[in-house]
């Protein structure tokens with residue numbers, strides 16, 4: 001279990017900063033986001049300091065997703081939400097402000113005007129096939 005003295009989420013895990021906890025087990029902590037997109041918006045974090053999905057140890061990765069699958073329906077029942085977004089920002093450019101891996105569970109309501117996506121792009125000509133090949137190549141190289 002890694003701990004970073006400067007990390008706000010590590011401080012929450014250590015009990016140095018208060019949080020409205022809703023779930024906890026040996027690998028996972030979940031608490032309400034302090035600035036929610038909708039009320040009931042929660043964060044699910046691994047109890048080890050790592051930056052995102054790619055450096056998260058497998059057992060902690062599995063544990064946060066398993067916890068989110070249990071917590072999200074409870075948030076829906078508690079809030080009356082009809083759906084939810086499960087979201088993970090990886091990297092500053094993707095909107096990650098706290099550099100400790102976390103899943104957002106954002107309960108959703110009809111016409112709630114929560115804007116999570118912008119415009120979608122369109123591939124032209126061979127661009128889609130080229131992108132497919134490039135990513136497949138990188139995946140294969142990583143697994144080699």
Ligand code: 5GP
Pocket residue numbers: 008017019020031032033034035036043088089095096097098099
């Ligand atoms: P990110 O932008 O990194 O994906 O999301 C970080 C989230 O953590 C934000 O939604 C922000 O409101 C929340 N957050 C930041 N600091 C605290 C805190 O001290 N306590 C709680 N409960 N949430 C926090």
Ligand code: ZN
Pocket residue numbers: 003004007008009010011048049050099100
């Ligand atoms: Zn941390």
